[in-house]
Amino acid sequence: MKNYKTIISMMSGTSLDGVDACLVKIFDNLSFEILDSFSLDYPSDVKNKLLQLANNKGTVEDICFMNFVIGELFAKAANFLIKKAKIKKENIDFISSHGQTIWHSPFYKEIGGIKTKSTLQIGDISVIAYKTGIMTVGDFRTKDMAANGDGAPLVPFADKIIFGSDKNRLIQNIGGISNVTVLSKDCPIFAFDNGVGNMLIDFYMNKLFNLPFDKNGETAKRGKVDENWLNELLNEPYYEKTPPKTTGRELYNENYAIKKLKTAPSDKYDIIATITNLTARLIADSYKKFIFPKTNIEEIILGGGGAYNLTLIKFLKDYLQNTDIKTHEDYNIPNKLKECLAFAYLGYYTVNKKPNNEPSATGADDNVIMGKIAY
């Protein structure tokens, strides 16, 4: 009998850059093998519509329509990957899809005597299942929230499986938002969002250079860090809040970015340098405030698209001297596919009917089996 499942796992995060898909085997002993991958950029009008929704500027009709559009795009990414990898559909056990978050509210609101948090990931799994012909697992966050969790972060569950060891490690993802998982012998697993990741870099690159992101950090490298602007940007209550905590476009939205431009340096390269430095500084400061006092960290492993930004990594190394900083690629996981791999593990647990949330990270009342299945 075969001792593994072959999975296509798909993820799109807060950057709204597009769908990352990976073809991966997960073995019974929980080891993995990444076989192939494919990234499908969102067409610019899709990205703009998602940005509108994420900024609370869409209609219910838009949400209904985009749920199907994103389902189609995820299916397209999976079908491309199947062709690229020259694998037979019959040999794929299932698809695991995170979908696209358009709203996430880990705060209680009340109506009609009902108090609840809420979250919405679109990219309907029935659409994916039908258009690929493959059973699809998705919609993970809702079950954790139903159990009074924040529905996030979900990746620490997989971090523990992939990187759990005798070493005290930080698994640092730099996506649209930066988030860290603390794996240490000295304390239970915990995780939180450090603050902005690539989201502001992307916003200003788009506005000032008409480019979607700062490839390899080349633009930031040409600028100088403006300490005055940096200090002003650091003045934000979120950064002082003790974890667990999450943030997103509710803070770093278009209004925020445009308002902050008023006091920005005049040179557009300096703006990118400073905002890139901010991302590094928020990561380093959050370690110094919330992690280093609790545990001695031996290794930091960076992932997500931001791990390709060499200027960002240089800034981070400047702020965190004497700490061993690696990337996921040192562990044979492409930086860009890290979160994708994590959702392959979550889907694997759903299909095996085993709990896959991490209550110490999400605050949920119970260990629950997250995810729904479309056959």
Ligand SMILES: Nc1ncnc2c1ncn2[C@@H]1O[C@H](COP(=O)(O)OP(=O)(O)O)[C@@H](O)[C@H]1O
């Ligand atoms: N070569 C690169 N150089 C610099 N930044 C990059 C590079 N590749 C990706 N990125 C950044 O990573 C972001 C996407 O990262 P990703 O991990 O997919 O985030 P998310 O999970 O939020 O979608 C892009 O928007 C971009 O800012």
Ligand SMILES: [Mg+2]
């Ligand atoms: Mg992405």
